[in-house]
Amino acid sequence: MINPxxxxxxxxxxxxxxxxxxxxxxxxxPWAGPVTAGAMVIHSDKQVVxxxxxxxxxxxxxxxxxxxxxxxxxxxxGVGIVSEKEIDKIGIQKAVKKAMEEAxxxxxxxxxxxxCYVLVDxxxxxxxxxxxxxxxxKGGLYHYSISAASVLAxxxxxxxxxxxxxxxPNYGFEKHVxxxxxxxxxxxxxxxxxxxxxxxxxxxxxxxxxNY
Numbered sequence: 001m002i003n004p005x006x007x008x009x010x011x012x013x014x015x016x017x018x019x020x021x022x023x024x025x026x027x028x029x030p031w032a033g034p035v036t037a038g039a040m041v042i043h044s045d046k047q048v049v050x051x052x053x054x055x056x057x058x059x060x061x062x063x064x065x066x067x068x069x070x071x072x073x074x075x076x077x078g079v080g081i082v083s084e085k086e087i088d089k090i091g092i093q094k095a096v097k098k099a100m101e102e103a104x105x106x107x108x109x110x111x112x113x114x115x116c117y118v119l120v121d122x123x124x125x126x127x128x129x130x131x132x133x134x135x136x137x138k139g140g141l142y143h144y145s146i147s148a149a150s151v152l153a154x155x156x157x158x159x160x161x162x163x164x165x166x167x168x169p170n171y172g173f174e175k176h177v178x179x180x181x182x183x184x185x186x187x188x189x190x191x192x193x194x195x196x197x198x199x200x201x202x203x204x205x206x207x208x209x210x211n212y
Contacts, residue, residue: 021115022145026153030178037099038152054140055154067155078107097126
């Protein structure tokens with residue numbers, strides 16, 4: 001298993017970049033719910049939560065525990081949330097960018113820390129032009145700041161979807177958190193769409209055409 005480290009952060013610290021933020025998103029592909037982003041800043045290896053990995057490689061229990069430790073030990077953190085309605089309006093790529101910018105802005109406002117360098121997960125993520133930023137392919141696998149940000153994003157989104165499961169109990173959101181599973185598809189066929197489904201995504205778009 002690959003263990004993310006802060007070797008890149010240390011190189012950038014030596015170059016004079018004091019406030020380095022890691023940023024990642026969660027929920028780019030689901031059929032329902034928002035897309036979220038996490039951002040976080042550390043200044044020392046003493047702030048690293050040792051068992052943090054890319055959120056996709058962690059269990060739910062591990063992510064929940066890591067989330068609490070990350071927000072406790074980091075110098076600053078923020079989350080951004082862009083709704084399914086906004087995703088339908090501007091498209092998922094712009095929505096991801098907006099969520100990342102919101103996470104960074106929330107970090108700046110809350111902690112009065114202005115990131116001078118941003119490590120962004122994904123080489124194809126839309127550029128964050130207002131920041132000195134580096135997009136890194138599979139960054140969450142290798143760089144702690146991005147891994148920790150991915151945990152913030154994932155746990156934030158999962159908690160939203162667990163809440164939505166209580167509001168819309170027919171869809172099994174507590175199990176698949178909006179992703180395209182067989183259970184989710186069968187629920188759509190039986191009950192139709194609900195207000196948090198992404199109408200610009202397939203197969204939601206097709207089902208809407210069939211029913212209207």
